[in-house]
Amino acid sequence: MHSISREMEEKYINQHPILSAKDVVIKFNLRGHTLTAIREASLDLYEGESLAIVGESGSGKSVFVKSFMGLLDKNGWVDSGTINYKGYDLGKFKTEKEWLRIRGKEIAMVFQDPMTALNPLKTIGKQILEAVELHQGLRGQEAKNTVLEILRDVGISNPMVRYNQYPHEFSGGMRQRVVIAISIACSPRILICDEPTTALDVTIQAQIIQLLKNLQKKYKLTIIYITHDLGVVAKVADRIGVMYAGDIVEIGTSEEVFYNPQHPYTWALLSSLPQLGIKGEPLYSIKGTPPNLFNEIRGDAFAPRNPRALKIDFELRPPYFSVSPTHRAKTWLLDPRAPKVEPPEAIKKLREQWGSECCGK
Numbered sequence: 001m002h003s004i005s006r007e008m009e010e011k012y013i014n015q016h017p018i019l020s021a022k023d024v025v026i027k028f029n030l031r032g033h034t035l036t037a038i039r040e041a042s043l044d045l046y047e048g049e050s051l052a053i054v055g056e057s058g059s060g061k062s063v064f065v066k067s068f069m070g071l072l073d074k075n076g077w078v079d080s081g082t083i084n085y086k087g088y089d090l091g092k093f094k095t096e097k098e099w100l101r102i103r104g105k106e107i108a109m110v111f112q113d114p115m116t117a118l119n120p121l122k123t124i125g126k127q128i129l130e131a132v133e134l135h136q137g138l139r140g141q142e143a144k145n146t147v148l149e150i151l152r153d154v155g156i157s158n159p160m161v162r163y164n165q166y167p168h169e170f171s172g173g174m175r176q177r178v179v180i181a182i183s184i185a186c187s188p189r190i191l192i193c194d195e196p197t198t199a200l201d202v203t204i205q206a207q208i209i210q211l212l213k214n215l216q217k218k219y220k221l222t223i224i225y226i227t228h229d230l231g232v233v234a235k236v237a238d239r240i241g242v243m244y245a246g247d248i249v250e251i252g253t254s255e256e257v258f259y260n261p262q263h264p265y266t267w268a269l270l271s272s273l274p275q276l277g278i279k280g281e282p283l284y285s286i287k288g289t290p291p292n293l294f295n296e297i298r299g300d301a302f303a304p305r306n307p308r309a310l311k312i313d314f315e316l317r318p319p320y321f322s323v324s325p326t327h328r329a330k331t332w333l334l335d336p337r338a339p340k341v342e343p344p345e346a347i348k349k350l351r352e353q354w355g356s357e358c359c360g361k
């Protein structure tokens with residue numbers, strides 16, 4: 001990792017986002033009660049970047065990105081806010097016909113469990129071919145050759161033979177490659193990977209991450225990774241958004257979030273990382289539970305679990321405070337009037353451990 005460079009600044013600051021979600025609120029109706037899963041979350045996505053969204057289970061990562069593809073469960077809806085993409089407000093889309101303009105060919109998704117994404121009764125060649133025909137308009141031998149090339153690109157050897165095989169004839173890692181192949185076959189601009197490696201063992205995980213990196217270059221993809229595993233993120237993401245209770249509470253380049261985290265939730269998340277744990281010290285675990293999303297949340301949603309919470313954290317929701325042109329966090333600690341609160345020892349040590357040169361500071 002390196003400190004924030006001019007190149008990075010130009011990449012993010014002088015560019016228009018290709019997708020821009022603003023103040024998005026998503027609600028679900030559950031047995032007559034309303035739950036607010038996403039609470040005025042905003043996110044800008046830039047062409048060619050890989051952005052990771054991290055956070056505990058239930059923080060809203062999947063729900064948020066599913067709203068970019070019209071994949072919310074039937075009892076959920078975008079209640080307010082906008083999701084701008086190519087002049088459309090995706091938040092206002094209602095019909096499947098509208099979503100068909102976007103789904104697959106503009107924004108595609110790779111899910112955690114490849115088996116549910118594949119049709120067990122069709123050969124994998126046929127499944128990829130259908131995507132190539134539908135989204136790239138190719139036919140006959142040309143379409144088949146494209147499928148074979150994609151199979152090679154996703155690291156499936158002997159594609160001529162594999163073309164005619166069924167999903168059950170593939171291992172878990174290979175199946176995930178097939179799912180990725182189907183997404184690529186739609187030639188999307190944005191690829192959303194929802195915990196793409198969780199179901200796989202560690203060596204295979206690393207291979208899939210490397211594969212996605214290679215494909216990103218070749219197919220000029222913009223990638224959103226959703227994961228609760230910051231270790232995965234460290235290897236792939238240009239930027240990291242940290243999600244808590246339905247909001248992105250901190251976002252910055254990977255360097256900024258890892259080396260110079262500002263939100264107490266990010267501190268807690270980093271402190272609990274096994275890969276980056278500090279030798280000889282017990283692994284930190286975040287105390288308490290996330291808020292009940294059926295209730296209205298007052299102040300900073302993390303305050304009840306934050307041992308360093310200020311009085312104001314229980315009263316008023318913090319706005320974003322800028323740390324650098326690419327880094328911002330919703331915490332009152334960044335208000336110029338706030339008392340100086342030191343990050344936990346573990347975070348300070350991590351900084352030392354990973355290098356002192358940090359984020360232009």
Ligand SMILES: Nc1ncnc2c1ncn2[C@@H]1O[C@H](COP(=O)(O)OP(=O)(O)OP(=O)(O)O)[C@@H](O)[C@H]1O
Pocket residue numbers: 028029030035037055056057058059060061062063064073074075076228293
């Ligand atoms: N169909 C639904 N009905 C009611 N609540 C829902 C529905 N889908 C999601 N939720 C709720 O929305 C919140 C956010 O869920 P989401 O799946 O986005 O979390 P996540 O951060 O992706 O978690 P995980 O890492 O476990 O997938 C959770 O509280 C979840 O229970």
